[in-house]
Amino acid sequence: MKCRKCGERALISLRRHNAGFCKEHFNEFFVRQVEKAIKKYEMFDYSDKIMVCISGGKDSLVLWYLLHKMGFDTTGMYVNLGIGEYSEKSLEKVKAFSEKHGLKSIIVNLTQLGHPITLMEKRVKRTACAICGTTKRHYFNKVAHENNFDIVATGHNLDDEAARLLGNTMRWYPEYLGKMSPALSADSQIKKKVKPLIRLTELEVGAYAFMNGIYYIADECPKSVGATSMIYKNALNTLETEMPGTKHYFYSEFVKNVAHKFEREETEKKEMHICSICGIESFLEVCTFCKMLEKIK
Amino acid sequence: MVFVTMPDGSIKECQQKRIKEIILELGLNENAVLVAKGDELLTPDIYVANRDEIRIISVVSGG
Numbered sequence: 442m443k444c445r446k447c448g449e450r451a452l453i454s455l456r457r458h459n460a461g462f463c464k465e466h467f468n469e470f471f472v473r474q475v476e477k478a479i480k481k482y483e484m485f486d487y488s489d490k491i492m493v494c495i496s497g498g499k500d501s502l503v504l505w506y507l508l509h510k511m512g513f514d515t516t517g518m519y520v521n522l523g524i525g526e527y528s529e530k531s532l533e534k535v536k537a538f539s540e541k542h543g544l545k546s547i548i549v550n551l552t553q554l555g556h557p558i559t560l561m562e563k564r565v566k567r568t569a570c571a572i573c574g575t576t577k578r579h580y581f582n583k584v585a586h587e588n589n590f591d592i593v594a595t596g597h598n599l600d601d602e603a604a605r606l607l608g609n610t611m612r613w614y615p616e617y618l619g620k621m622s623p624a625l626s627a628d629s630q631i632k633k634k635v636k637p638l639i640r641l642t643e644l645e646v647g648a649y650a651f652m653n654g655i656y657y658i659a660d661e662c663p664k665s666v667g668a669t670s671m672i673y674k675n676a677l678n679t680l681e682t683e684m685p686g687t688k689h690y691f692y693s694e695f696v697k698n699v700a701h702k703f704e705r706e707e708t709e710k711k712e713m714h715i716c717s718i719c720g721i722e723s724f725l726e727v728c729t730f731c732k733m734l735e736k737i738k
Numbered sequence: 739m740v741f742v743t744m745p746d747g748s749i750k751e752c753q754q755k756r757i758k759e760i761i762l763e764l765g766l767n768e769n770a771v772l773v774a775k776g777d778e779l780l781t782p783d784i785y786v787a788n789r790d791e792i793r794i795i796s797v798v799s800g801g
């Protein structure tokens with residue numbers, strides 16, 4: 442297979458675009474997809490201060506690297522979860538990565554703060570992932586708010602979001618279906634949450650990481666075993682093989698034509714409070730995170 | 739024979755054939771894995787030579 446642009450040997454085949462690319466032209470394609478997403482969904486511009494949520498996996502590292510390379514003002518925000526060896530390894534990766542590429546970062550260490558996920562899991566009657574999700578959201582919101590970031594960017598790719606859409610559709614969750622847009626003006630404390638990799642598949646992000654020497658933590662979090670998102674991703678990949686372009690079509694047409702039907706009117710929205718303990722916005726007087734922490738003390 | 743290193747580090751052997759067919763034979767999906775030889779990626783149409791060592795990289799993450 443040859444590169445569509447230069448005729449050299451292709452290193453990647455993109456069936457949904459009916460094209461193959463060499464490294465140089467794949468990189469060009471990749472950047473163009475990110476530029477298109479930023480522009481189409483009016484995500485941000487060069488005057489914005491962007492916080493990129495980092496997990497140590499390929500998606501967040503690629504996003505952080507690329508936005509910096511494109512000249513945006515980015516800072517990586519990493520929460521070290523305190524989940525054994527997995528967390529230790531990912532912390533090392535993140536530190537080495539930010540040093541190598543001269544990236545700004547903020548690191549929150551749950552073990553140092555006295556409440557690693559493994560401890561919270563013992564005291565709070567919820568699954569590790571539910572606890573982890575609430576905790577990460579709390580710190581992302583807190584750090585973004587306290588440091589005046591305009592934008593919170595996450596590395597979710599097309600596969601992540603198409604799988605989430607499929608899951609929410611299978612169960613007809615109107616609440617969640619109204620929040621599937623790749624650029625959400627979320628809470629008033631945070632101006633906007635964005636997903637700039639939304640036009641790229643997991644395979645494309647993986648290939649970009651590989652070709653550009655971005656060494657991410659390939660190990661999965663041990664708590665992710667049996668995640669239902671994997672079932673949806675596999676199902677979508679089966680469809681994609683038979684009908685290239687399905688994932689993109691499924692997701693982007695939903696956002697374009699259907700999502701607004703699930704969005705709540707301003708008057709229907711639940712009233713927001715400021716948590717009386719941590720000062721971060723919440724639907725409750727005391728936020729779920731602070732309630733969990735009370736059980737640790 | 740072609741030697742295939744799987745994402746978990748285990749090594750499998752298979753007959754010489756195209757990458758596309760190797761992916762199928764291993765029960766994988768072409769949208770879920772990259773295949774590399776050394777530091778280069780291989781597209782599904784490539785025919786792998788005898789004694790080649792290739793590596794499967796999983797790109798699907800669960801979280």
Ligand code: SF4
Binds near residue numbers: 570573663801
């Ligand atoms: S798999 Fe669960 S516990 Fe692990 S990082 Fe993801 S949300 Fe957190």
Ligand SMILES: [Zn+2]
Binds near residue numbers: 445446447463
């Ligand atoms: Zn080319």
Ligand SMILES: [Zn+2]
Binds near residue numbers: 716718719720728
């Ligand atoms: Zn709180």
